Amino acid sequence: MASQARPLTKKEIREENEKLILEAAEKVFAEAGFGGATVQLIADMAGLPKANLHYYFPTKEALYRQVVQNIFHDWLKAADIFDEAPGPIEGLGAYIDAKLEISRRHPAGSKVWASEVMHRAPVIQDYLETTLVEWTDGRMAVIQRWIDAGLMDPIDPRHLLYMLWATTQHYADFGHQIETLNNGRPLSDRQWRDVKESVKTIILKGIGARPAQ
Amino acid sequence: MASQARPLTKKEIREENEKLILEAAEKVFAEAGFGGATVQLIADMAGLPKANLHYYFPTKEALYRQVVQNIFHDWLKAADIFDEAPGPIEGLGAYIDAKLEISRRHPAGSKVWASEVMHRAPVIQDYLETTLVEWTDGRMAVIQRWIDAGLMDPIDPRHLLYMLWATTQHYADFGHQIETLNNGRPLSDRQWRDVKESVKTIILKGIGARPAQ
DNA sequence: AATTTTCTTGACCGGTTGGTCAGGTTGTGG
DNA sequence: CCACAACCTGACCAACCGGTCAAGAAAATT
Numbered sequence A, B: 001m002a003s004q005a006r007p008l009t010k011k012e013i014r015e016e017n018e019k020l021i022l023e024a025a026e027k028v029f030a031e032a033g034f035g036g037a038t039v040q041l042i043a044d045m046a047g048l049p050k051a052n053l054h055y056y057f058p059t060k061e062a063l064y065r066q067v068v069q070n071i072f073h074d075w076l077k078a079a080d081i082f083d084e085a086p087g088p089i090e091g092l093g094a095y096i097d098a099k100l101e102i103s104r105r106h107p108a109g110s111k112v113w114a115s116e117v118m119h120r121a122p123v124i125q126d127y128l129e130t131t132l133v134e135w136t137d138g139r140m141a142v143i144q145r146w147i148d149a150g151l152m153d154p155i156d157p158r159h160l161l162y163m164l165w166a167t168t169q170h171y172a173d174f175g176h177q178i179e180t181l182n183n184g185r186p187l188s189d190r191q192w193r194d195v196k197e198s199v200k201t202i203i204l205k206g207i208g209a210r211p212a213q
Numbered sequence C: 001a002a003t004t005t006t007c008t009t010g011a012c013c014g015g016t017t018g019g020t021c022a023g024g025t026t027g028t029g030g
Numbered sequence D: 001c002c003a004c005a006a007c008c009t010g011a012c013c014a015a016c017c018g019g020t021c022a023a024g025a026a027a028a029t030t
Helices: A010-036 A039-046 A050-056 A060-077 A088-105 A107-118 A125-148 A157-173 A175-180 A189-206 B010-036 B039-046 B050-056 B060-077 B088-105 B107-118 B125-148 B157-173 B175-180 B189-206
Strands: none
Touching (some): A010 A039, A010 A050, A010 A060, A010 A107, A039 A050, A060 A125, A088 A107, A088 A125, A088 A157, A088 A189, A107 A157, A107 B157, A107 B175, A157 A175, A157 A189, A157 B107, A157 B157, A157 B189, A175 B107, A175 B125, A189 B157, A189 B189, B010 B039, B010 B050, B039 B050, B060 B107, B060 B125, B088 B107, B088 B125, B088 B157, B088 B189, B107 B157, B125 B157, B157 B175, B157 B189
């Protein structure tokens, strides 16, 4: 029965425990908010004593900050598709798919982000003012190029971006409401496919997207 | 200087204080979440001693419940426009305008609702299962009738409703992010007009809305 | 004017929370 | 094998929080 347990290296221990803590923290922060979350609950969910958690993350706020930063970086990564696309149909279509997939697979992260922004971004305001502003400007430029090339109607790129964020993240942030309106059941594979289809159809038609070439 | 202060009736005192408390509570709950909000802070913001607040609302949860219920009723009221409209252009257009106006004038309420739903609706789950389900079914029927009458494309009414909620409430819930991306300034009258225009344009074109008759 | 009901509030309390710490255990590098 | 550094944790604490209460002030009722 006893597995041949090679002793873990310090590095492995550290990586493993930090991962356990961060995963547990994301869930607890998402379900209870920063104020409602307790370090004890995060520790229990990670399977560690509270004091051990404080060994890796000195304060509740430091842990929270790390959780939010990880989410933010995941999101930025998911948007590279944007730049390589020949036009809005491919670019926006793939972006909508990617963001809806994140909402499906990673809803807790989306909720933590939403909560942070709703509370006036006390810990990531600097990121909003630097990284997010740059990222948004870059993407707006891409959309403007598509407009100039006659590939879509002259929509204000900013409002289009907000609509994309709103619509895709809604399925994570308001997942509980959507589930309740779906007879208490989570959306099926088929329903998620329909969501992607509906969102892409409405938005791409709504902005008058035309195939490149 | 001294105003001729007629002594307030008990009824006036009660109404005035409950209003002060509810307004303060909505702001504090929106900014800090249920868990992060403290009764003391709400009392301070309302200009009353904490013990006095507990005289009107026995527990923090009872106060919170009242705040959420008020928001919910405001929202339902704002959607009567839907039924009287001859087609999607008038009905959805007016609904988008109304919901964006609420996001602008009443962002705290929207945030409290979002927070409540994100935390799995611990205090208004029964409302979701009854009132919200009925309301949604009714509105979906209206949209389906428009589709059957050839006034718009055959879009799944459910996903259309979610998109309307997501897009309009986004401007309240993520108002801080939007403000940051707007050089730290709140949206101007002109910008709010552009928002309404963009959202209506994209969605109405996106669903292929045609004028009734 | 007397009595009752409603409103007000400083002081207080038990429970919880984030965080500390001393002393122990375990892997690591020489 | 030894000395050191990294990791672990039960016990503890000060601060804070939601809620209570008793005693008084103000309005309503008679």
